[in-house]
Amino acid sequence: MQATTLDSLLLDVAADAVGLGVAILLLRRLPIMPTLGAVLATTKRALHVVRASGISDHWKEVVVPRYALRIMIGTLSLALCLAALLAVFVAGFLAVGLFFVDTPQDAWARILAPQAQLIALAMGVALSVVLLRKRR
Numbered sequence: 845m846q847a848t849t850l851d852s853l854l855l856d857v858a859a860d861a862v863g864l865g866v867a868i869l870l871l872r873r874l875p876i877m878p879t880l881g882a883v884l885a886t887t888k889r890a891l892h893v894v895r896a897s898g899i900s901d902h903w904k905e906v907v908v909p910r911y912a913l914r915i916m917i918g919t920l921s922l923a924l925c926l927a928a929l930l931a932v933f934v935a936g937f938l939a940v941g942l943f944f945v946d947t948p949q950d951a952w953a954r955i956l957a958p959q960a961q962l963i964a965l966a967m968g969v970a971l972s973v974v975l976l977r978k979r980r
Contacts, residue, residue, distance in 0.1 A: 856954065860937065860963050860967055862937065862939065863932075863964065864964065866933065867929050874928070875921075879921050882918055886918065887915060890912070890915070893907055893911070937954075938952075941954050
């Protein structure tokens with residue numbers, strides 16, 4: 845295992861900052877919250893239909909698969925948004941990392957290192973707290 849130096853920590857901080865910055869720019873453009881709200885609303889309606897004793901079983905057989913399809917499409921949309929966020933973060937991290945390391949394998953090793961992930965987690969939590977306070 846390699847010893848952690850100040851240079852490697854600064855490189856990880858810079859790469860994480862760029863990756864998080866680009867991911868946050870994309871996050872503001874993606875319809876994550878409206879899609880999540882639509883999935884939750886559809887789930888509530890489906891549960892209401894299933895639990896309701898005044899709705900016929902025939903109607904439930906017609907409506908519940910449609911609700912399930914809506915929920916599946918919304919969930920897949922959310923998964924694609926999260927995968928896009930991850931891909932953009934990794935691309936930003938690697939774009940910075942490739943300038944300072946010898947090979948692409950070294951850059952991949954850096955992004956998979958626990959210290960880089962812990963730095964990204966700490967920076968993401970701090971940024972979330974700042975942005976949430978700024979909204980109020």
